[in-house]
Amino acid sequence: MAYRDQGMADAEFKKIERCPGGLISFNNFLSTSLDKVVSMHFAREALSNPKAVGILFKMTIGPTASSAPFAKIPSQESCFGESEKEVLFSMHTVFRLGGIEKMEDGLWQVNLTLVDNAADPRLQQLTAYMRQQVTGSTGWHQLAKVLLKTGNYRDAEEIYQTLIEQAKSNNAEKDLPHLYSQLACLKNRKGPYHEALELYQKSLDIRRKSLPENHPELATTYNNIRLVHDKMGEYSKALDFYQKDLDISLKFLSPTHPDLAAIYSNIGSVHDKIGKYSKALEFHEKCFKVSLKSLSPTHPNVAGFHSNIGMVFENIGEFSKAHQSYTKSLEIYRGSLFENHPTLAYTYNRVGELHESMEEPEKALEYYDKGLKIQEKCLSFSHPNLATTIYNMGSIKTTEGECQKALDLHNRGLKIREKSFLANHPDIARSYHAMASVQEKMGEHSKALSCAEQAVRISENSLGDEHPHVQLYRNTLNRLWKNV
Missing domain, CATH: 3.90.176.10 (Toxin ADP-ribosyltransferase; Chain A, domain 1)
Known part of the structure; x- marks a missing residue:
C-alpha cells in the first residue's frame, strides 16, 4: 500500500x-x-x-x-x-x-x-483504440490528428494547410487524399460546410483514379460526404451516399465491426430528421446490437449512439426514455472528453431541448447556457451549432414572455444559419417560424405572416408534405391569414 x-x-x-x-x-x-x-x-x-x-x-x-x-x-x-x-x-x-x-x-x-498493462483487457482495448486513432506517417500528422480529436481546430487547420502545401510542392499526390479528408473533417465540425464538401470531393476524385468503385476507402469518403449533406439538410442526398457506404461496408467488414454500428446509427438519425421515427428506431437498434459486441460500454462512440436514440425518443414524446439516453451519454462524455469539448456542448444542448419539451424552462436554460459558453470558446462565430443554442434560448424567452429578447435571439440565429446553410435548409425554416410566433404575440401580424410564409415555402422544398414540421408551419400560416 x-x-x-x-x-x-x-x-x-x-x-x-x-x-x-x-x-x-x-x-x-x-x-x-x-x-x-x-x-x-x-x-x-x-x-x-x-x-x-x-x-x-x-x-x-x-x-x-x-x-x-x-x-x-x-x-x-x-x-x-x-x-x-x-x-x-x-x-x-x-x-x-x-x-x-x-x-x-x-x-x-x-x-x-x-x-x-499486460493483464488488464480493458486497458489493452483502450490502448489499441488510442493507437489506432492517433496514427500518422509523421509526428506532424499525428499532432494534427490529436488536435482535431481534442477540438483544437485552429491549430489543427494550420498544420493541415502546411502539410497540403508541402505535398503539392513535393509532387506527393498520394498523400493528398488523406490530408484533404482530414481538413474536410475539421470543416465539417467547425464550418463552413460547403468547404468540407469541396475538400471531400477533391479527396474522392484523386482516390477514384487508382481504386475500384467498391473499395473500402471510397466507402469511407462516401460516408463523410453523407455527413455533410446531412448537416446541410439535404437528406435525400445523405441517404443515397449512406446506401453506397453500407453496400461496400457489408462486403468488407465483419458483422460486429464498430464502423458498421456507426453507419446504422447515422442512417437512423437521418430517418429521425425526416420524421420516419419507427425506421429510425429500427436502425438505432441494429447499431446497439453491433456496438455492444465490439466496443466498451464507456466508449465515446457509444455515448453518441445513446444521444442519437435519445433524440428519437424525445421526438415521439417518450421523455423518460430520452432522459435516460441523454444522461448515459453525458456520463460517458464527461469521463472521456475535455470540459470544453464541442461534443459536450452539443449534448448539453440536447438535454436542454428535452427539458424544454418537458416544460422545465429553468433547467433548459441552465443546459443551454453551459453549451453556449463552450461553443463561444471553440467554434467559429458562424457555426450552425451556435445558432441552434441561440435558437433554443430564444424559445425559452418566448415561453417566459420576453418577446423582444426572444426576437433578437432568433434574428441572430437566423443570420448565422443563412451564412452556414443553403437557402432551403430546414433549420432556416425553423428560425422563420419561431420569429413568426414571436411577432404574432407582439401583434406584428404582417411581419409574422411574411416569416410564416418563408417557413412553409422552405420546409415544403426540403422536408416534403408529410413531415410534422411542415404541418405545424402551415397551421401557423393559416391562423395568421384568418387573423389578418
Missing part, C-alpha cells in the same frame, strides 16, 4: 467522482510514501488554497502487477529523508479508480489500484 498527497482543482476532482472504475494516469514521475501519516501531512497543506481539494490517494499494488514500473527508493537516496519510505512510479503509470471516502479535516481519500 502506498500513499500520495495532492491538491486538486474542484472541477478536476468532480471528474474523478463521476468516473468510478475508470482509469487515471499521472503525467510525471510519481513519488509516493508507504507512510500514510507523512502523506496526510502534505495533503492538509493543500487546504490552504480555497479553490483546491485536499486529496490522499491510497494506492493498492497487487501481487500480479509485474509489468507496472515502480521501485522502492532506499532511504539514503530519497529526497525526503529516512522517514519518507518512498516508492517511485514511472511516468504515465495507470491506476483504476475505486471508491472515494470523506476523511477528517475536509480531506478526501481516493482509492486506486495499480493496473497491470
Whole structure:
C-alpha cells in the first residue's frame, strides 16, 4: 500500500467522482510514501488554497502487477529523508479508480489500484483504440490528428494547410487524399460546410483514379460526404451516399465491426430528421446490437449512439426514455472528453431541448447556457451549432414572455444559419417560424405572416408534405391569414 498527497482543482476532482472504475494516469514521475501519516501531512497543506481539494490517494499494488514500473527508493537516496519510505512510479503509470471516502479535516481519500498493462483487457482495448486513432506517417500528422480529436481546430487547420502545401510542392499526390479528408473533417465540425464538401470531393476524385468503385476507402469518403449533406439538410442526398457506404461496408467488414454500428446509427438519425421515427428506431437498434459486441460500454462512440436514440425518443414524446439516453451519454462524455469539448456542448444542448419539451424552462436554460459558453470558446462565430443554442434560448424567452429578447435571439440565429446553410435548409425554416410566433404575440401580424410564409415555402422544398414540421408551419400560416 502506498500513499500520495495532492491538491486538486474542484472541477478536476468532480471528474474523478463521476468516473468510478475508470482509469487515471499521472503525467510525471510519481513519488509516493508507504507512510500514510507523512502523506496526510502534505495533503492538509493543500487546504490552504480555497479553490483546491485536499486529496490522499491510497494506492493498492497487487501481487500480479509485474509489468507496472515502480521501485522502492532506499532511504539514503530519497529526497525526503529516512522517514519518507518512498516508492517511485514511472511516468504515465495507470491506476483504476475505486471508491472515494470523506476523511477528517475536509480531506478526501481516493482509492486506486495499480493496473497491470499486460493483464488488464480493458486497458489493452483502450490502448489499441488510442493507437489506432492517433496514427500518422509523421509526428506532424499525428499532432494534427490529436488536435482535431481534442477540438483544437485552429491549430489543427494550420498544420493541415502546411502539410497540403508541402505535398503539392513535393509532387506527393498520394498523400493528398488523406490530408484533404482530414481538413474536410475539421470543416465539417467547425464550418463552413460547403468547404468540407469541396475538400471531400477533391479527396474522392484523386482516390477514384487508382481504386475500384467498391473499395473500402471510397466507402469511407462516401460516408463523410453523407455527413455533410446531412448537416446541410439535404437528406435525400445523405441517404443515397449512406446506401453506397453500407453496400461496400457489408462486403468488407465483419458483422460486429464498430464502423458498421456507426453507419446504422447515422442512417437512423437521418430517418429521425425526416420524421420516419419507427425506421429510425429500427436502425438505432441494429447499431446497439453491433456496438455492444465490439466496443466498451464507456466508449465515446457509444455515448453518441445513446444521444442519437435519445433524440428519437424525445421526438415521439417518450421523455423518460430520452432522459435516460441523454444522461448515459453525458456520463460517458464527461469521463472521456475535455470540459470544453464541442461534443459536450452539443449534448448539453440536447438535454436542454428535452427539458424544454418537458416544460422545465429553468433547467433548459441552465443546459443551454453551459453549451453556449463552450461553443463561444471553440467554434467559429458562424457555426450552425451556435445558432441552434441561440435558437433554443430564444424559445425559452418566448415561453417566459420576453418577446423582444426572444426576437433578437432568433434574428441572430437566423443570420448565422443563412451564412452556414443553403437557402432551403430546414433549420432556416425553423428560425422563420419561431420569429413568426414571436411577432404574432407582439401583434406584428404582417411581419409574422411574411416569416410564416418563408417557413412553409422552405420546409415544403426540403422536408416534403408529410413531415410534422411542415404541418405545424402551415397551421401557423393559416391562423395568421384568418387573423389578418
